[in-house]
């Protein structure tokens with residue numbers, strides 16, 4: 001049975017007056033998420049404090065993310081951001097010994113690369129995996145960089161600036177053959193594409209709830225394979241990272257036996273309400289249906305953009321892309337501005353205008369995008 005996409009679209013009031021194509025920057029506010037944020041305020045006004053209820057909201061987010069990623073709840077840390085998860089993980093990693101190399105792809109979002117470069121003070125050596133001549137990163141380049149001196153490789157699922165999807169399972173296979181840990185950044189795919197951490201074979205994964213997961217900023221997650229958790233003791237932590245949050249022990253650090261050891265302080269309560277509702281929306285429709293819908297929309301958009309003479313930085317092949325279509329421009333900031341004046345909300349990075357689709361988009365948004373771009377041909381590359 002196919003989803004009722006018109007009904008889904010109607011949950012997002014912004015779409016009544018905008019062709020919104022910036023979900024990889026910030027997802028739209030849906031009616032159920034708005035209601036959840038209101039519920040938080042009502043609970044605050046009525047009860048004042050509700051620690052039990054608030055912790056339950058954070059646990060609901062953990063359970064929702066576990067289901068979405070095909071992980072166990074014990075393998076999910078609810079964090080304040082993707083960066084917070086990477087920092088906690090980095091703090092637990094010994095990068096001073098014979099295996100002190102961290103490999104990062106050139107498709108990483110800055111925060112990941114920056115955090116690993118920050119570990120250089122602790123002995124880490126960071127090696128970047130460069131693009132090939134076609135702008136993609138072939139597995140052979142990972143093969144070259146990952147060696148017996150490597151501790152961890154960070155790989156992004158879908159690149160934030162050109163929409164290219166990497167062969168994460170292929171990278172994980174190479175890494176594991178060499179005893180190397182794999183950290184996946186799935187911020188630009190989770191909620192829009194199937195992210196099955198077990199099928200991909202990654203040891204860790206990070207992301208957040210403000211984009212395709214339809215929640216809000218200020219909340220993220222770290223997945224940690226339960227077989228890796230015991231050997232990792234973060235030095236970035238806090239009382240919500242303890243085996244017993246209520247132990248109130250100031251004489252020892254007793255990390256949780258679960259991935260919660262990668263958490264820190266009080267959960268972002270209001271954001272948990274929003275994230276629970278956002279993840280719930282994704283689950284109600286189903287990621288497989290959302291992924292198929294986005295594949296159709298982006299495929300049609302790419303065909304029409306190519307016909308209109310746009311040069312695309314995103315490969316057309318379905319397996320090599322996700323929810324983003326990146327259009328080359330001579331002045332991406334100006335072109336994005338021109339589109340916004342016409343009610344077409346896109347975003348830009350790295351010389352590309354980024355049209356980032358969610359399942360709530362439809363062909364009218366594609367039409368508005370093509371029309372807006374062709375009306376400003378002088379800014380197309």
Ligand SMILES: Cc1ncc(COP(=O)(O)O)c(C=O)c1O
Pocket residue numbers: 080081082083084109111112156160185186187188207208220
């Ligand atoms: C792929 C990717 N990774 C990481 C981040 C940063 O996440 P956070 O701000 O939660 O640390 C972003 C934010 O846009 C992103 O797109």
